[in-house]
Amino acid sequence: MTDFAIRYGEHVTRARRDGRPVVALESTIISHGLPHPDNIRVAREIEQAVRDNGAVPATIGMIDGEVIVGLEDAQVERLASAQAVAKLSVRDLAIAAARRADGATTVAATSAIAAAAGIGVFATGGLGGVHREANVTYDESADLTALARTPIVVVCAGVKSILDVGATLERLETLGVSVAGYRTRRFPGFFITDGGFDLDWQLDSPEQVADFIRARTAQDVAEAALVLANPLPADEQLDPALHDRTLATGLNLLAEQNITGKAVTPFLLGHFHSSTEGRSLAVNIRIILRNAALAAQIAVAATDGSN
Ligand code: PSU
């Protein structure tokens, strides 16, 4: 019988033993954020982008009730292929374990597990945040509160404009989550380079981000995450007019089909992918690969300084 302890993939066990840089990766983008079968290929490409930049990938998820840090290829494929993979936030982890479930971890759960495993850098696509009409629905991603108590660096491309971007930034401020743009003072809107909001800070190199990690540890004052927002170059973004049209039709469909709660994000992502004829998918993949590469460079810089 399992003792429910966190399990490590062999490659991650080796990396930890040898003090090599490790980057955490989430599994919800694979199971719920990207369409099958592209998701399997992309999951592998994300891991390769981490390796190409000198770090070891640790994709995190749950198999038969066990939290695994560093899923093997066949396990990633299982989470990418099955219909009944649960989407796991922090609060779901122990229940899903009791049920011996398969599950994909969100930003919230992945960050919490990664930090527990001593991993300091995590790459994803976009964060969850405050949904439009949250003033009525109270729908705010647990990503935000989880990041408030988890000391990790999350490399992302901001939040999708399917959310209320301004409200999300306000909540991150309230919750004490550090936010910086990577080589920019504008917060990206995932598919689009500029999400329409200014940031107080920017960090300009992997070494500077590694210094942030050292400073947070040395000061021992704050225990929240750093959201490092890494925008796509403007010439690689989704055409903003196409983006706005797709968002408008998606929001209408949500209302028509009465889709709420945790189904909202996967539904809108699916809508983007199908109604832009794959263009948003290509942009989405590009974002994740860029973030994985940057996260690996940060993990390497953070490790170099500590040896
Ligand atoms: N945003 C995206 N793509 C995603 C997600 C968010 O652009 O795939 C996923 C992430 O795993 C994130 C989760 O942690 O959705 C947030 O879901 P919710 O809003 O239900 O908390």
Ligand code: MN
């Ligand atoms: Mn929600």
